[in-house]
Amino acid sequence: MxxxxxxxxxxxxxxxxxxxxxxxxxxxxxKVGEIPFPAQPGISLQNHFEMxxxxxxxxxxxxxxxxxxxxxxxxxxxx
Numbered sequence: 001m002x003x004x005x006x007x008x009x010x011x012x013x014x015x016x017x018x019x020x021x022x023x024x025x026x027x028x029x030x031k032v033g034e035i036p037f038p039a040q041p042g043i044s045l046q047n048h049f050e051m052x053x054x055x056x057x058x059x060x061x062x063x064x065x066x067x068x069x070x071x072x073x074x075x076x077x078x079x
Contacts, residue, residue: 018054 014032016023025032043051048059 018056021054 010027013027015026016035017026018024019034021037023035023037025034045051045056050057050059
């Protein structure tokens with residue numbers, strides 16, 4: 001029996017992580033490659049996201065103080 005080399009399309013399984021001014025591509029835990037950012041990256045984000053340096057933030061609304069009726073619940077969901 002011999003083994004033949006072939007190609008497997010893994011494009012939709014790649015994950016990109018921001019690291020040190022570049023996007024590092026991973027397939028599960030294996031590093032695939034990287035995409036460096038130019039001095040002025042052309043990243044377009046949806047209106048409720050923002051980028052500050054190398055961090056991406058999502059703008060959300062949260063209550064200013066938790067309501068007591070929801071703070072004394074057990075792990076099973078009983079309050």
